[in-house]
Amino acid sequence: MPGHALRSCLLGMRLGKELGLSAAQRSDLYYALLLKDVGCSSNAGRLCQIIGGGDERRVKAGVKLEDWTRPNRPKFSTLRLLWSTVLPQAGPLGRTAGIVRIGLSQHRNNEEMITLRCDRGAHILRKLGLGDAAAEAVRGLDEHWDGSGYPERRGGAAIPVEACILAVAQHLDVFSTECGVEKAMTVLRERSGRWFDPELVRVAEALHNRRTLWTSALPGTPESIVRREAIGLAPETVNQLEAADIDLLCEAFADVVDAKSSFTFRHSLGVTDAANLIAGKLGLKPERAKLVQRAALLHDLGKLRVPNSILDKPGRLDEDEWRVVREHPRLTREILSRIRSFDELAAIAGAHHERLDGSGYPDGLNAASLPLEARIIAVADVYGALAEDRPYRQKMSVDEVIAIMAREVPFKLDPDCYQALVNSLP
Numbered sequence: 388m389p390g391h392a393l394r395s396c397l398l399g400m401r402l403g404k405e406l407g408l409s410a411a412q413r414s415d416l417y418y419a420l421l422l423k424d425v426g427c428s429s430n431a432g433r434l435c436q437i438i439g440g441g442d443e444r445r446v447k448a449g450v451k452l453e454d455w456t457r458p459n460r461p462k463f464s465t466l467r468l469l470w471s472t473v474l475p476q477a478g479p480l481g482r483t484a485g486i487v488r489i490g491l492s493q494h495r496n497n498e499e500m501i502t503l504r505c506d507r508g509a510h511i512l513r514k515l516g517l518g519d520a521a522a523e524a525v526r527g528l529d530e531h532w533d534g535s536g537y538p539e540r541r542g543g544a545a546i547p548v549e550a551c552i553l554a555v556a557q558h559l560d561v562f563s564t565e566c567g568v569e570k571a572m573t574v575l576r577e578r579s580g581r582w583f584d585p586e587l588v589r590v591a592e593a594l595h596n597r598r599t600l601w602t603s604a605l606p607g608t609p610e611s612i613v614r615r616e617a618i619g620l621a622p623e624t625v626n627q628l629e630a631a632d633i634d635l636l637c638e639a640f641a642d643v644v645d646a647k648s649s650f651t652f653r654h655s656l657g658v659t660d661a662a663n664l665i666a667g668k669l670g671l672k673p674e675r676a677k678l679v680q681r682a683a684l685l686h687d688l689g690k691l692r693v694p695n696s697i698l699d700k701p702g703r704l705d706e707d708e709w710r711v712v713r714e715h716p717r718l719t720r721e722i723l724s725r726i727r728s729f730d731e732l733a734a735i736a737g738a739h740h741e742r743l744d745g746s747g748y749p750d751g752l753n754a755a756s757l758p759l760e761a762r763i764i765a766v767a768d769v770y771g772a773l774a775e776d777r778p779y780r781q782k783m784s785v786d787e788v789i790a791i792m793a794r795e796v797p798f799k800l801d802p803d804c805y806q807a808l809v810n811s812l813p
Contacts, residue, residue, distance in 0.1 A: 388448065388560075388561070388564060389610065390608075390610045390613055391424075391560055391561070391564070392420070392421050392422075392423070392424065393421075393610065393613040393614055393617045394560045394604045394606075394608070394613055395420050395423070395553075395556040395557055395559075395560045396417065396420040396421050396556075396617045396620065397602075397603060397604040397613065397616055397617055397620070398555075398556040398559050398560060398600065398601075398604050399416060399420040399552045399553060399555070399556035400413065400416065400417060400420065400620045401594055401599065401600060402552050402555060402556065402587060402590055402591060402594070403416045403549075403552055405590045405593070405594055406548070406552075406586075406587070406590055408548070408549075410622070410623075411520075412520070412548070412549065413622070414622035414624065415517075415518060415520040415521040415524060415549055416521075416524065416549045416552060416553075417620060417621065417622055418512070418517045418521045419512070419517075419521040419522075419524035419525050419549055419550075419553055420552075420553060420556060421617070422508070422511070422512055422515075422517075422521075422525065423508070423524075423525050423528055423553050423557065424508070425507075425508050425511050425512070425525070425643060426503070426504040426505060426506070426507035426508025426509070426510075426511065426525070426643075427504055427508075428507075428643050428644065428646045428647040428691055429503050429504055429507035429646040429647075430499075430500045430501075430503040430504050430507075431443050431444075431647050431648070431694075431695045432647065432648050432649055432695050432698075432699060433499065433500065433503065434446060434500055434695075437489065437496055437500075438469075438472055438473045438474070438485075438489070439473055439474035439475075439476075439477065439485050440474065440475065440476065440696050440699075440700075441472035441473055441474065441475050441696055442472060442475075442694045442696050443694060443695050443696070444694050445471070445472050446472050451557070451558075451561045452561065452562065452565055452566070466486070469486045469489065470482065470486065473485045473486055473489065475696075497537060498537050498538065501529045501536075501537040501538055502537060502538040505525065505526045505527070505528060505529060505537075505538050506526065506538070507646065508522075508525040508526065508528075509522040509523065509525050509526035510522075511639050511642065511643065512525055514635070514639050514642075515635065515636065515639055516635075520547070520549065521549070523547050523549075523550065524547050524549035524550045524552075524553055525550075525553070526538070526550070527539075527541065527546050527547050527550030527551075527553075528550055528553045528554055528557070529554070530542070530546045530550060530554075531554075531581060531582045531583075532546070532551070532580060532581060532582060532583055532584050532585070533580065533581045533582075535581070535582075536582070546584075548584075551583070551584045551587055552587065554582065554583060555575065555583050555584075555587050555588070555591060558571070558574070558575060558578075558582075558583070559571050559572075559575065559591065559600075560604070560606075562574055562575075563601075563605070563606055564606040568595075568601060568605070572591075572592065572595055575588055575591060575592075576588060576592070602616075603616045604616075614725075630677075633681070634680075634681070637680075637681045637684040637685055638684060640684070640685060640688065641655035641656060641659070641684040641685065642655075643691070644685075644687045644688055644690055644691060647690065647691060647695065647698065648695055648698045648699055649699075650698065650699060650775070650776055650777055651687070651690070651698070651775075654687065654771055654772075654775060655683070655684055655685075655686070655687055656684075657771040657774070657775065658683050658686065658764070658767045658768050658770075658771040659680055659683040659684050659767075661766075661767035661770050661771060661808060662679050662680065662683040662763050662764050662767040663676070663679070663680055663683075664807070664808065664811035664812075665763045665766060665767060665804050665807045665808050665811065666679045666680075666763055667811070668807035668808075668810055668811050669759070669763070669803065669804070669807050671759075671760075675760060678731065678732060678735065678760055679735075679760050679763050679764065681732055682732050682735040682736040682760065682764055683736075683764050683767060685719065685723060685732070685736050686716075686719060686736040686737075686739045686764055686768065687715065687719065687739075688718070688719045688722050688723065688736070689714070689715035689716060689717065689718030689719035689720075689721075689722065689737075690715045690719075692711075692714070692715065692718055693711055693712060693715055694711075697711055697712060713740075713748040713749055714749060716736075716737045716738065716739060716740050716741075716748065716749050717737060717749040717750075719733070719736050719737045720733045720734060720736065720737025720738075721733075721737075723736060723737070734761070735758065735760045735761045735764060736764070737749075738750075738752060738757060738761040738764075738765070739761070739764045739765050739768045740765070740768070741756075741757055741761065741765065742765070742795075742798075742799040742800070743757065743762075743797070743798060743799055743800070743801065744798045744799055746799065747765075747799070759801075759804075762800075762801035762804050763801075763804050765800060765801070765804075766792070766800050766801060766804040766805055766808055767808070769792055769795070769800065770788060770792065770808060773787075773788040773791060773792070774788050785812060789809055789812075792805060793805070
C-alpha cells in the first residue's frame with residue numbers, strides 16, 4: 388500500500404508523543420514504525436501455498452480489515468475475501484473445500500505466518516543495528532491486548548508499548564485508507580481492550596477530537612508531503628551513514644527480496660558474487676566496483692510487488708502475468724531514485740533486464756544507453772537465474788548455463804562481460 392509506512396509513522400509518533408514517551412523510546416518507535424513490515428516477504432511463499440496459488444497480496448491486504456481472532460464467527464466479508472483468492476483455478480466444490488480447510492487450521496496458519504514475519508522483521512532491525520527495543524516492537528506488532536495475538540500470545544503490560552503503538556497506527560491507516568477515517572475510529576473503539584491498549588485508544592480519540600491526529604496522514608495526501616513530515620520527525624541523533632553502513636543496508640534489503648520465494652533464496656547475493664567477479668576481471672576502479680556491488684544487491688527490489696502466485700508458478704506465464712513481471716525493474720528504479728545519492732545506482736539496477744539490441748524491458752534501451760555497470764549486472768543476473776532452481780525447472784550445470792548465455796552474445800549480452808564471467812568461473 389503506497390505510503391502506508393510513512394502515514395503510520397506520522398500517526399504512531401503523535402501517539403507516542405502524547406503518551407509521554409522518552410526521547411530514546413521515540414527514537415526506537417520511529418524506526419520500528421517505518422520498518423514494521425520489513426519481514427513481510429518471508430511468509431509470502433508459504434501463504435501462497437496455503438491459499439492454493441492465489442494472490443497472497445490480496446489476502447494480506449484484506450485480512451487486516453477482518454477480525455480473524457473469531458474463526459467460529461466468520462463475517463460475510465471474510466468469506467468473500469477467501470472465495471476470491473483461494474484456489475483460483477478450482478471449481479466451486481474445490482474452492483469450498485479449500486476454504487473449510489483453511490478455517491479448520493486458521494490458528495495454526497496464523498501463528499506460522501505471523502511468527503515468520505515478526506521474527507524475520509526483528510532479525511533485520513537487529514542486523515541494521517537499530518537495537519533490541521525497536522526489534523521487539525516489530526516482533527510484537529501482532530500481539531493483542533487480551534492475549535489472543537501472535538507470536539507469543541502476550542497480553543497487557545507484557546507487550547512493549549512501542550509494539551502497541553505500531554498496532555494502533557497500522558490499524559488507523561489501513562482502515563482509513565479502505566473505509567474512511569470515521570470507520571477507522573469506530574473499529575478502534577470496538578477493539579479497545581481486545582486488540583488494543585485502552586489507554587492508547589483514549590489517546591488516539593483525544594488527538595482525533597483535537598484534529599491533530601490526521602494532519603498530513605490522511606489517505607490521498609501526496610506522498611511527498613507525508614515523506615517530508617515523516618523525515619522531519621527523525622531522531623536528533625541521526626548521523627551521516629558511513630560506506631559500511633550503506634553496504635549493510637543494501638545487504639539487509641537484498642535479504643528481504645530473496646526471502647519472498649524459496650526459488651529466489653540467495654539470488655541477489657548470487658548475482659552480486661557474479662557481478663563482483665566480472666567487475667574484478669574487467670579492472671573496474673574501486674568506486675565503480677562498489678557501485679556495481681550495491682546495484683546488484685538491490686536489482687530485484689521491485690519484485691516485492693510481484694505476487695508469489697506468479698513468482699512460484701510451475702507453468703508458463705500468461706501475458707497478464709508477464710506484464711506484472713516486466714514492471715519490476717521499473718519499480719526498482721523508482722524506489723531507489725527516492726534517495727538522491729542513489730540516482731546512478733537506481734538507473735543501473737533498474738536496467739538489469741535491458742539488452743544491447745533493445746529487446747529487453749522495461750524501456751527497450753539499447754547499447755548506446757547501457758553503461759558498462761548495467762551490462763555487468765545483466766550478465767550476472769542471467770547467470771544467476773539459469774544456475775538456480777525455478778518452479779518450472781531445476782538449476783542447470785555451469786557448462787549448460789555458459790552454453791545458453793553464449794547464444795545471447797554479442798547481440799543481447801555484452802561480450803566482454805560474458806568472457807570475464809567465463810574466465811572467473813572455476
